[in-house]
Structure formats: C-alpha cells, structure tokens
Amino acid sequence: MERFVVRPAAPLAGNVEIQGAKNSALKLMAAALLTTGTTRLQAVPDITDVQFMCEVLTAIGAEVGREDDGELVIVTPEVLTPIAPYELVEKMRASFVVLGPLLARHGSARVSLPGGDDFGHRPIDMHLRALTELGATFTTEHGYVEGHCERLVGKEIELEFPSHTATDNVLMAAVTARGSTVIENAAREPEVQDLAEMLTEMGAKISGAGTSRIEIEGVDELHPVSHRTIPDRIEAATFLAAVGLAGGTVTLDGARAEHMDMLLEKLVAMGMEIERIEGGIRASSSDRLRAVDVATLPYPGVATDYKPLLVTMLTVASGVAIASENVFTGRFGYIDELRRMGADITIEGHHAIVRGIDRLSGAPVRARDIRAGAALVLAGLVADGYTEVSGVEHIDRGYEHFVRKLGSLGVDIRCVQGGPRERY
Numbered sequence: 001m002e003r004f005v006v007r008p009a010a011p012l013a014g015n016v017e018i019q020g021a022k023n024s025a026l027k028l029m030a031a032a033l034l035t036t037g038t039t040r041l042q043a044v045p046d047i048t049d050v051q052f053m054c055e056v057l058t059a060i061g062a063e064v065g066r067e068d069d070g071e072l073v074i075v076t077p078e079v080l081t082p083i084a085p086y087e088l089v090e091k092m093r094a095s096f097v098v099l100g101p102l103l104a105r106h107g108s109a110r111v112s113l114p115g116g117d118d119f120g121h122r123p124i125d126m127h128l129r130a131l132t133e134l135g136a137t138f139t140t141e142h143g144y145v146e147g148h149c150e151r152l153v154g155k156e157i158e159l160e161f162p163s164h165t166a167t168d169n170v171l172m173a174a175v176t177a178r179g180s181t182v183i184e185n186a187a188r189e190p191e192v193q194d195l196a197e198m199l200t201e202m203g204a205k206i207s208g209a210g211t212s213r214i215e216i217e218g219v220d221e222l223h224p225v226s227h228r229t230i231p232d233r234i235e236a237a238t239f240l241a242a243v244g245l246a247g248g249t250v251t252l253d254g255a256r257a258e259h260m261d262m263l264l265e266k267l268v269a270m271g272m273e274i275e276r277i278e279g280g281i282r283a284s285s286s287d288r289l290r291a292v293d294v295a296t297l298p299y300p301g302v303a304t305d306y307k308p309l310l311v312t313m314l315t316v317a318s319g320v321a322i323a324s325e326n327v328f329t330g331r332f333g334y335i336d337e338l339r340r341m342g343a344d345i346t347i348e349g350h351h352a353i354v355r356g357i358d359r360l361s362g363a364p365v366r367a368r369d370i371r372a373g374a375a376l377v378l379a380g381l382v383a384d385g386y387t388e389v390s391g392v393e394h395i396d397r398g399y400e401h402f403v404r405k406l407g408s409l410g411v412d413i414r415c416v417q418g419g420p421r422e423r424y
Ligand code: EPU
Pocket: 022, 023, 026, 094, 121, 122, 123, 124, 125, 126, 127, 128, 161, 162, 163, 164, 165, 166, 303, 304, 305, 327, 328, 329, 370, 371, 398
C-alpha cells in the first residue's frame, strides 16, 4: 500500500508547471463522442481520472491513445455502444457526463447511476430533469439510467442550482438539438467555458458561456478538432497553499490568475504576496498567516475544491476563522484527520470554526478524496515530525506527478510502500 511521507519544509523555491484542468479534460473527452473521426486534445493531465475516462470511452467504442508528446487522441467510430457500465462509473462519477453526448449522438444511453461519495448525497436529478425538457425519456432500474430520444428539441431550461456537470451535460446534448436552447442559471466555471470553446470549434453555435445564461442554436453536425485544455486552477491553488504554509517564493507557470480572483484575494488577506506575471502567478509568503473567514460558492465564488486547502492553512494561522461550505454540505470528512494532527476545529452545521495553533503534529492520516488528500499532504509541511498520508490513490486521481513537483520546490516528501514509519 502506497503512502506519502512528508516532513516540515524549509521555505519553498522554484517554478512549477501547472497541469491541464482535470474538470475540463474529462468533459472535452466526452465531447469527442459527439462527432465521428479523430479528436486531438493537448494538456490532458496524466492522472487516474483521465485513465478512467479513457476506459469509459473505450467501452463505448472509441479508440483512445497518447502520442509521444502527450497529446490524447480519441478516434470515435460511426456506431457507438452507448453504455457506461457500473464498474467504470463507480470508479469516477464524472463519467456520468457521457449521458448528454450519447443521447445527442445515438438517441439512447444506458449509464450506471453514480453512488454517494465522501461529500455526502450527490443526486443527478437536475441532469435528468433538464435532458427530459429537451425531449429525452428516462427509466431507472437495476442501478442504471436508461435514456431514449428522437432528435432532441431545444428549449429554455432553468437549472435549480448552477451545477457544473449538469451544465456540461445539457450543453453537449443541446448542440445538435433542433432549434435553440437557453440554459438559465448555468454554471460559470472556466471549465464550462473551455468546453463551450471546444464545441464551438467543432461547429456548434453557443453564446454566453461563462455567464449564467447560455444560448445554443442547434446544428446538424459537428466535426472533430484539436483543442488545448485550460490550466488546472485547483492544482494551482494547491501549490499556492503550499507556499502559504511553508513560506518562500514559487512561480506557477501557466496558471491563469483571472480564473482564481476570489481565491487570490483571500490569500492576500491572509498575508501572502501574489503577483500576476506574464504566463503565470508568482506567490510569496514570509510571515505567519492571518485567519480570514471563507465561504464556498459556485464560480466565481471561492470553489468548494479550495476549501480543504484553506482550512489547512487556517489551522496554523493567527486568530479564529469560520469556513462555511455551501456547495457540498457534507464535505467535512478530512477535518477529523486534521484534528488527529492537533488542529483545533469545531463543526457547527455547515460551518467549520478553526482556531489557529502554532504547529500541527505529524501523524498517520488517510485521504478520502482528491482535494482532502492534497490538503493532508500540505498539513505535513507545518507538522512536527512525520506525516504519513495513506489513500494516496485519491490524490493520484487528480494530481499529475504530485510528489515530484512538490519535491522540486524543496518539500521533503517521498512515496513509500508498506512498513512502519520508524523505517524512514
Ligand atoms: N446537485 C444536485 N442535483 C444534481 C446535480 C448537482 O442536487 O443533479 C447539487 C450537488 O449535490 C451539490 C451542488 O448541486 O450540492 C453542486 O454540484 P455540481 O453538480 O456543481 O458538482 P459536480 O458537477 O458533480 C464538479 C466537479 C467537482 C467540484 C464541483 C463543484 C467535475 C468532474 N467535478 O462536480 O470537482 O467540486 O463541480 O465545483 O467537474 C474534484 O475535482 O475533486 C471535484 C470533486
């Protein structure tokens, strides 16, 4: 069993190249199902979630491979097998995003219902309601959603909440629907804009992506394209949090500050220096962080994915802060692990009250999801002794070369197999 072993670091220094965005790449891959032929995607990160999506596309009938330069090549045939089986969807709920393109392209889809996860209950009702409005009919039995339609028909749809993947699913379903579709209260995430940009390159007619009203004029056919994934703002945030905790100066090559405005404001309020430079972000930290309240919200608010990182920073900041979770109200699983490291955190409803202490205390802890795993590794930067993070397969789902990248900035981290801590 692999674990990451971390020790407190001297101030960090150096440059780190930001990977392509996981939550963009997975949807761009699904979009390849909307056309026949060869789609080429650049900057798709080499992470386990991408491997899972490759397996889903392969099960559906596409051929997927990587070129020597890392480019992901997806060859979509004329005839698809429109089934996303349980074994694959269970590994990665984001694979549910093939539902929209399969209905649009094939007129039917059989996709396993995603289960619950560490964030608590995660329904898919908004996806199904919106696709039903476009003319699809659904039955759910034996753990599968089965959808059918003739050609979908455009409609004005209002989402109850600006769900990220529900917006992706409806967008991909609507691009070849008959007539026009409007998505009101659409998600505004940069990754939704990236998907809309690729669909537009493929021949779709979309306006308003990045705002809460997206308009789509259906076209008869799309063609395959070559597209570059935007940089991963959550990976960038992870390295920013590392600098905030360990101190030092790090340049994030490729990071897009304009995708992270609210987070950068919070980090400055906590005492970090953030410089927007040509082609990236430079971040420095030299003093103890200050406590600042944070509340997660859909984009452009502070992303829920940043919160485990921010809470970890607050555990050693001066003062008391309230971190409120407004997107996934059950997303507090990592807090017990931080408490095992000595953090002073009280949960009240969907608020975490974090009282900063001087240092955490290194301990064996378990990662239960991608971002919580990364946050626990970073906690090790300010924890006396060794911090051993198990469950690293969760971190590998979202972070490319995590250990190598942190190591290159001066973090004392290694990946070990089995055996007690005393060996290291
Ligand atoms: N919701 C519903 N019904 C639905 C869909 C969503 O009630 O049909 C609720 C959810 O339960 C949640 C809220 O709406 O309370 C927002 O969820 P959303 O649908 O926006 O989340 P998601 O699309 O499933 C994506 C990212 C997550 C990220 C969230 C929030 C992908 C593959 N996943 O999930 O990323 O936390 O948006 O920004 O894009 C990660 O990268 O580790 C990750 C979990």
